[in-house]
Amino acid sequence: MTYLEDIRIGARREIGRHTFTAEEIKSFASRYDPQPFHLDEEAAARSHFGRLCASGWHTAAVCMRLLIEDRKRQVAAMQARGEPVAAWGPSPGFRDLKWLKPVYAGDTITFETEPVEARPSQSRPGWGVLTLRHTGTNQHGEIVYSILVSAFVPRRSV
């Protein structure tokens, strides 16, 4: 991946899209979030959601998969161009995970990533701390998911 110095703050970019089918929503929920409005259309119709909708953890997990697949494509493209690929460090965690709107069965969510802050690390010489905001937006243009993630990113030169 890129070095700290090559990060462009505000450069938002699509990482992928996903359509949440009723079958997939129920399959995830039956394993990890067995609440009626994630499992059954009729129960969902009687709930405050009104329709079958995905577990928020399902949305988060799909975003993660698209991020990993995007990263693999980015690395492959950089290698194909003969560019050095910086090895990113672990993520110290994240904050501000928000499920802003329900993700209903049949919704197509477009996930995007945007660097919102980049600074040299105080604790790790040679490294920077990059903060990214990942969002998911439905086919009506409504943001349904948002999360702030930090990662250690190497500096090109110190």
Place this chain on the structure above:
Amino acid sequence: MTYLEDIRIGARREIGRHTFTAEEIKSFASRYDPQPFHLDEEAAARSHFGRLCASGWHTAAVCMRLLIEDRKRQVAAMQARGEPVAAWGPSPGFRDLKWLKPVYAGDTITFETEPVEARPSQSRPGWGVLTLRHTGTNQHGEIVYSILVSAFVPRRSV
């Protein structure tokens, strides 16, 4: 569930245990977090984790399932005792999700919940805001997962 007035701050309680098998770790990761150290023992041995370990999203999803199952047991017990069951409102979100240590294949994680703050809601008369900390602790007594969750909880009388 209980009313705001019946919440006991600091009353930590186990909600369930789960053993993460290698098979299950790979199955979740292949769908939602396809990184080598979640998919393959040999690749994991070469990574900074050293051994096959679960996606952090997998840990979060298992915690969610145990919370839902615990809630169903709690409601059934209250109904069996003839107690009124308060309908909790939606969660405004959460913060401070932390994956503090890897969850390795074969680890048994004990999940617990603890009310850490309860206060009347400023915006919703008749409701309070309850903040819970959920944690996961491995068989060595190490906390591997921590998350702060808020929920709207009805007040018994206003």
